[in-house]
Amino acid sequence: METVVLVLQSLKAARGGWVSGEALASSLGLSRNAVWKAVNALRRRGYAVAASPRRGYRLAAAPDQPLPEEVFPDPVPELVGLEPGSTFHLEYFPELPSTNDHLRRLGRQGAPEGTVVVAEQQTAGRGRRGREWASPPGLGLWLSVLLRPPLPARDAPLLALMAAAAVRAAAEQVAAVDARVKWPNDVMVPQGKVCGVLAELDAELDRIRACILGVGLNVNQTASDFPPHLAGKAASLRMAAGRPVHRAELLRWVLRHLGARYRQVLVEGFEPLLEEVRAFSATLGRPVTVEEADRTWPGLAEDLAPDGALLVRPASGGAPVAVYAADVSIRPA
Missing domain, CATH: 3.30.930.10 (Bira Bifunctional Protein; Domain 2)
Structure with a gap:
């Protein structure tokens, strides 16, 4: 696991409290310089890491980023x-x-x-x-x-x-x-x-x-x-x-x-x-419009076939049609 993540986990474990650089270095088997570099790397990634000469480091806020x-x-x-x-x-x-x-x-x-x-x-x-x-x-x-x-x-x-x-x-x-x-x-x-x-x-x-x-x-x-x-x-x-x-x-x-x-x-x-x-379907049981390459037609979305096709019964009547690659829009009821 990279050093930055190890330091971040230790800061998170403190739940907003202060952790000295010496304690971080000792618990993680790192040098004080490596801890300092990791803290700066976290700041570049958007983490707000507070520092105090006597108390060490504290994670003040984490970014809303999918890191x-x-x-x-x-x-x-x-x-x-x-x-x-x-x-x-x-x-x-x-x-x-x-x-x-x-x-x-x-x-x-x-x-x-x-x-x-x-x-x-x-x-x-x-x-x-x-x-x-x-x-x-x-x-x-x-x-x-x-x-x-x-x-x-x-x-x-x-x-x-x-x-x-x-x-x-x-x-x-x-x-x-x-x-x-x-x-x-x-x-x-x-x-x-x-x-x-x-x-x-x-x-x-x-x-x-x-x-x-x-x-x-x-x-x-x-x-x-x-x-x-x-x-x-x-x-x-x-x-x-x-x-x-x-x-x-x-x-x-x-x-x-x-x-x-x-x-x-x-x-x-x-x-x-x-x-x-x-x-949890937004489509089944709803009136729909099916837009295929050569035609557009209305119908009722009734079910899903075992292969994932949408089974739509045409408004004009007849058996349900398996729809595979068309655009299907939901019409007002």
């Missing part, structure tokens, strides 16, 4: 899959064009399952079908997670649903909001859309070599932070909760819920996940 030491403050590894070494490893960047693109490069270089790339800001974030995703600094969580599931490529849409279910559960737990999954890959609150998931594959027909789950989650925006064309459509957890939401804690629980559902899928298959999505 690895804030997301996972305990040294116990956070599990991802079933393999013993399958744990989350978080890499933080102040700015990236796209976390998905950066993680794809890492994956092709052999990055292990559970590698997470999170950026304070994306300059070229994107959603489904190449749509732009605004990713301003300090207001949301912009991240990508690398999985290497022993599954066929056709299961990719189900993995996107899995990530959306994990975000929904974390939002409910941390922000205490009524969050729902909108098919195929969004999370909604009553005020609008707060999250989108983008699953991208490196795969053969019979197996997935790597799946990158990109998550864009609006956390602390106010209504004025969104451009006019998104008014009434985009929302944030802060808007739903009526208070700011701590991003590092939220990310911790997003990843924990994602890991739990991923392990469940590997052991039990996707049916328990589909039952969860059915129970």
Whole structure:
């Protein structure tokens, strides 16, 4: 464990109290100079560390940033899959064009399952079908997670649903909001859309070599932070909760819920996940408009198929139609 994290853990253990430099050095097996350098490194990362010649150091405040030491403050590894070494490893960047693109490069270089790339800001974030995703600094969580599931490529849409279910559960737990999954890959609150998931594959027909789950989650925006064309459509957890939401804690629980559902899928298959999505769906039982490449038609969203397709009964009558890749919007009842 790096020296900076060791010093940070010791300062946090003091719960706002003073710790002398000598005590830090002695307990951690470091030199006084190494402690001083670690304190300065923490300050550069945004931590407010007070210093007193006679009393030592005190952690006055931690930044609201998804830094690895804030997301996972305990040294116990956070599990991802079933393999013993399958744990989350978080890499933080102040700015990236796209976390998905950066993680794809890492994956092709052999990055292990559970590698997470999170950026304070994306300059070229994107959603489904190449749509732009605004990713301003300090207001949301912009991240990508690398999985290497022993599954066929056709299961990719189900993995996107899995990530959306994990975000929904974390939002409910941390922000205490009524969050729902909108098919195929969004999370909604009553005020609008707060999250989108983008699953991208490196795969053969019979197996997935790597799946990158990109998550864009609006956390602390106010209504004025969104451009006019998104008014009434985009929302944030802060808007739903009526208070700011701590991003590092939220990310911790997003990843924990994602890991739990991923392990469940590997052991039990996707049916328990589909039952969860059915129970917390923003789409099922609602009138919808389906926009396909060659036609647009209304219907009623009735269920999810075992492969994750949305079953929509056309308003014109007939049997439910399995919808896979269309844009589906909810119509007023």
